[in-house]
Amino acid sequence: MRAVELAFIPEAESSLINLAKAARELGYSAVGVEGITEPVSIEGVTLVPRLTTKNLAALKRFAGLRAYLVEGAEDLKGYPKLRRFADIVTVTDKALRRLGPKEVEKLGNLGLPIELQLNPILRVIVQGQWLRGLRALLLAASADRVRLAVSSGGTNPRIIRPIEVKRAFLEVFGLTQSHSFEAVITVPSDILPRVVKG
Amino acid sequence: MTAEYITLAAAAAALAISIASLAYVLMLRKRITALLSALDSRALRRYLRAVEARQRGRDRKRFIVFKLLAGKGLGKDELEGLVRTSFRQLFGTTALAVAGVSVAHYNPGKGIGVLRVRATHKNHAVLALAAIDALTDGEVIAQPLRTTGTLRKAMKYAEGG
Numbered sequence: 604m605r606a607v608e609l610a611f612i613p614e615a616e617s618s619l620i621n622l623a624k625a626a627r628e629l630g631y632s633a634v635g636v637e638g639i640t641e642p643v644s645i646e647g648v649t650l651v652p653r654l655t656t657k658n659l660a661a662l663k664r665f666a667g668l669r670a671y672l673v674e675g676a677e678d679l680k681g682y683p684k685l686r687r688f689a690d691i692v693t694v695t696d697k698a699l700r701r702l703g704p705k706e707v708e709k710l711g712n713l714g715l716p717i718e719l720q721l722n723p724i725l726r727v728i729v730q731g732q733w734l735r736g737l738r739a740l741l742l743a744a745s746a747d748r749v750r751l752a753v754s755s756g757g758t759n760p761r762i763i764r765p766i767e768v769k770r771a772f773l774e775v776f777g778l779t780q781s782h783s784f785e786a787v788i789t790v791p792s793d794i795l796p797r798v799v800k801g
Numbered sequence: 802m803t804a805e806y807i808t809l810a811a812a813a814a815a816l817a818i819s820i821a822s823l824a825y826v827l828m829l830r831k832r833i834t835a836l837l838s839a840l841d842s843r844a845l846r847r848y849l850r851a852v853e854a855r856q857r858g859r860d861r862k863r864f865i866v867f868k869l870l871a872g873k874g875l876g877k878d879e880l881e882g883l884v885r886t887s888f889r890q891l892f893g894t895t896a897l898a899v900a901g902v903s904v905a906h907y908n909p910g911k912g913i914g915v916l917r918v919r920a921t922h923k924n925h926a927v928l929a930l931a932a933i934d935a936l937t938d939g940e941v942i943a944q945p946l947r948t949t950g951t952l953r954k955a956m957k958y959a960e961g962g
Contacts, residue, residue, distance in 0.1 A: 721931075722935070725928075725931065725932050725935045726935040728891060728932070728935075729887075729890055729891070729932055729935045729936050731890075759939075761870040761871065761942050761944075762934060762939075762942060764931060765944060765945060765946070767927055767945055767948070768927055768928065768930075768931040768945060770924075771923075771924035771925075771927035771928045771931075772928055772931075774924045775892075775924045775925055775928055
């Protein structure tokens, strides 16, 4: 099973060729990319269109990886409908500072994988901020109440994170090796090929 | 006639017992084979070696090969300072004191280096390397490439790959 990277948000000057090369070097076979409309294959890496938004109507119309953006508890109000419109739920670093166990339980009830983007989280951790929601999410993942999917959330091909860094992140925060393997390899590899096939 | 029946019954019982014991021996043989192959497995040997090393009071090390994708002009000492700062910022001074983090090798031309750390803190060191770019606002980006158990293997990978 080859790994996939769920999130790349290109800056103006980033080229897709550089992204594909970087992804291939790190062993990724597919990448979810914001801002493209059709899947393309470059250097043996499939670049899959991705949309991250709170707008359910836009998600409904979009063909590609549909990520519902959660920045706080208020974004979980219409949650029963989400399952039909989204493939994953992306929890931002802002939400990770604000969400508590109750909101995490709601997230778990969606039945969708919860995406954690490593780069923004690392920035917050380096600033020494308390990530209440991250702790609650990892506890829920340990108890198999939510399925996590870890992505880099890179804006530049140089900060796409290797699989080893993603696993180290989860294991340092107390997840077992099998849970971290699931969050880094199994769940993302489950989502993207399904999206590509439609 | 009765004596014949008794003999027949005894013979049948003996046959049943011998068949049952044969099946039991075969089952036991399977288990013993599985046990012997487990004893010979690589994972178990590695575990036994680790236990012996711990009993002898030796620390196991890990060597993380990394590549600098930005900030290649840095010297070995500056780089080690950055890794240690990142480690301390993430996990605190106590963890840094016991982790034994140091740059064992750095090739400024290639931008490839090897970080030495205690095996128990390998994940911490990988994360500290990855967090350097968040710490320096992207001026220095270090990407962990591979982890090995010996410096020789790490050097071989760093210089060859």
